[in-house]
Amino acid sequence: MPDQKINILAIESSCDDTAAAVLCNGKILSNIVATQEVHKQYGGVVPELASRAHQQNIVPVIHQALAKANIDKKDVSAIAFTRGPGLMGSLLVGTSFAKSLSMGLNIPLIEVNHMQAHILAHFIEEDGFDKPQFPFLAMTISGGHTQIVMVTDYFEMKVIGETIDDAVGEAFDKSAKILGLPYPGGPLIDNYAREGNPKTFKFPKPKVDGLNFSFSGFKTAVLYFVQRETRNDPDFVEKNLKDICASIQYTIIGILMDKLKKAVKETGINRVAIGGGVSANSGIRQALKDAEKRWGWTCHIPKFEYTTDNAAMIGIVGYHKYLKKDFADFSVTAQSRYKF
Known part of the structure; x- marks a missing residue:
């Protein structure tokens, strides 16, 4: 465990859930998910509607995640985001916002593979759960x-x-x-x-x-x-x-x-x-x-909250990449197909 506090703001937007989380040294301070009810009437996720809903949800979700974590954006160490795989329109919203926020705050940007995140969710600091x-x-x-x-x-x-x-x-x-x-x-x-x-x-x-x-x-x-x-x-x-x-x-x-x-x-x-x-x-x-x-x-x-798409799992990957200084540059782009 590092001496200093490493606060990772994580953003997940691979499909139809807009999510943001804040982790401090691998422990969750907040984990917010906004689901999209609009798809139910169509019997499945409509990509265009999903990306529009992400645009509406991303600012309030991130604001809520920071507020619940009681963290000011100036105290964020890095921004982690889902680069892929997923729906391209949805990924573009999260990728673009993460890049802009990273640039505006002048802090590192960390790209995350969504499928790696599902695996590494087991390494979130949780009482009662062995890694x-x-x-x-x-x-x-x-x-x-x-x-x-x-x-x-x-x-x-x-x-x-x-x-x-x-x-x-x-x-x-x-x-x-x-x-x-x-x-x-x-x-x-x-x-x-x-x-x-x-x-x-x-x-x-x-x-x-x-x-x-x-x-x-x-x-x-x-x-x-x-x-x-x-x-x-x-x-x-x-x-x-x-x-x-x-x-x-x-x-x-x-x-x-x-x-x-x-x-x-x-x-x-x-x-x-x-x-x-x-x-x-x-x-x-x-x-x-x-x-x-x-x-x-x-x-x-x-835990059930880490099974569906969530930003906490993106944050734990971001944390371990931060420890390795494995940062992305601003040329990074969303990838709908993204293998690890």
Whole structure:
């Protein structure tokens, strides 16, 4: 822990949440998120509407983050921001504001990879939460990504498995849409699944080589299943909703855990951390707790507030980059596709 106070102001705008946080030496002083309700009526995120909402929200969100942290902007040590991956219009708002603020305050600018941030969120100073020991395996699961990453140090990460088509979060949301549930449907499937029987209906698991994932065929299987059953009984979904949701969730978690078990076996690393929006799912959390008991894994499950997009995770990456003096210059640009 450094002697001086390092205050990082972090900005996250990769999709449809405008977020700002202030961290002092890795500990959160504030973590503010403004969600955008406008997308619900469209059944998904509309990029143009998202970027407009970011423009409206970014100033008040940053102001609120500084006020809650009781930090004056002159006391900020550096500005950390999400460079990518994400929606280009949304990223441009955060990137442009971060660059302007950094220039105006004459303090360092730190670019952050959104997916690295989901992994390093486990290193936020939190009472009651142990930090992973290196090396460990991280599974990032969200609406846009599904990856297994081997992490050997804060910024030494290697993707050893990823989806070849759709992300797991999309599989949840599209399945929910097929069932007639509103957006975002993933959390609703989780809620209904808790009261259903996961063995009622059987869905196929895609056969994909290595540690990679595929969910496009699974979504098609759910669609054909619902179409077939509703032809025979128009009220089939309504009558069996909880069991269908439980069966969908059981299959998806099985796909994730099969690959994770394979990764542990191949690497010999039994320390596992999850991150991303789908890591809030109760089924995957329980599966990891069961894995600790059955196979002796050490599993790290994030607090709910760090599962969805937030600026605290951007701030912790910014903090560790600040310690390394790893700063960006003002030529930095947003990247919708941004690998680490």
